[in-house]
Amino acid sequence: MSSTDERRFEVLRAIVSDFVATQEPIGSKTLVDRHNLGVSSATIRNDMAALEAEGYITQPHTSSGRIPTDKGYRRFVDKIAEVKPLSVPERRAILGFLEGGVDLDDVLRRAVRLLAQLTRQVAVVQYPTLSASSVRHLEVVPLTPARLLLVVITDSGRVDQRIVELGDVIGEDDLGTLRDLLAGALEGKRLAAASIAVSELADDAPPELRNAVIRSATVLVETLVEHPEERLVLGGTSNLTRNVADFSLPGSLRSVLEALEEQVVVLKLLASTQDNGRVVVRIGEETQAEKMRGTSVISTGYGTADTIFGGMGVLGPTRMDYPGTIATVAAVARYVGEVIGER
Structure with a gap:
């Protein structure tokens, strides 16, 4: 960038800074008074005329100062070399x-x-967004011997709770096996992949757990593929x-x-x-x-x-x-x- 271009950008930067702070159009005299640009007011006026001709600033009213245009803001933002970090x-x-x-x-x-x-x-x-989430953990809580609470927790912090009516009483050992089957199919997988894995569980489930697996999987699939607004x-x-x-x-x-x-x-x-x-x-x-x-x-x-x-x-x-x-x-x-x- 030439020295003239660099100076004109400094003029643009000063106009943006002052307009953001004051909401008032900025004139050449204001720039000379507020900013140490190292050139005469006549040079500043020439630079402002060039910036206006290039579409970076505009004059909102006759005889008023200049304000940045969208193009001027874009040039200013693109020239921000590095963002000042917070303390x-x-x-x-x-x-x-x-x-x-x-x-x-x-x-x-x-x-x-x-x-x-x-x-x-x-x-x-x-x-x-649901599509970006993975299942972090599945908890299976017995509410009654024939009713379970399934708690699905994703890595994005989303928590879903669903009740499963088993129809038949399930024992403590079978409950542990069911929990392991469901968790193994879900945990660590993206929601779409988890829904497929859990829907296929019934194919290899023990006969005595097949009904419980099908009922649980049906509820979980509805939870995993559900996409609310x-x-x-x-x-x-x-x-x-x-x-x-x-x-x-x-x-x-x-x-x-x-x-x-x-x-x-x-x-x-x-x-x-x-x-x-x-x-x-x-x-x-x-x-x-x-x-x-x-x-x-x-x-x-x-x-x-x-x-x-x-x-x-x-x-x-x-x-x-x-x-x-x-x-x-x-x-x-x-x-x-x-x-x-x-x-």
Whole structure:
């Protein structure tokens, strides 16, 4: 990059920084006064004219200063060499808060609350997708001699409980054998593979356990292949109302709120984030959703080193603190994955 290009990027960076902080168009005099750019105001004006001609900044009103365009934000984000990590106390506070969650639902609610508070944007977390989950443990609990409670626990923290009516009384020894058969077919397998394995158990089951195996397997298959509508946990929606001025087009804020309520658009954006540790920034029209115009979505996957459970991120106006938000989303996602993966 030439020295002129480097200087013009510094001018763009200064405009983005000031506009995010003040929400006011930035003029050349303001740049000279606030930033040590090392050139004259005339050079700054020439640089601003060049940036405007290239589509990185625009003049919202006659005789006003300049504001970044979506293209300008994209160039700024692409030039962020490295994300400033959170401090040790910040990381310790995040991990401690998440570890206080009593179950999967509580951990995700805490994650959303953290993201919304730290970024002052709308926070969204996708519940672990079933296709990515494996069966960690199966517990068989006798409720009566002819009724069992099956508890399926996945590696993403999901817990399903189902009752099986055996029809016949089962003894303690047979119960132990049944538990071993079912656990051997399920534990450590992805849900799809586990459902196939458990459905084939009856073929080789001992005659005296065949009925119990068939009834148990039927209930378990229904549990494993059942795909309820994917859910999102949302938090900080009220933060949008603090930034009403950022949604200047008629009906634009309402459209964003409708997209959040319907969840389909947001789920699609989060589902496309498949890499654990890589933060994706979509600015304005890059969301490819008409209702999301004027917004940016910063998202990443969360999970373990081997498995992505789902996506999480924040949504807000294109005028946002990108470096700080990227760092926060990355940190919270990392710790949510650790907390859920260790349970």
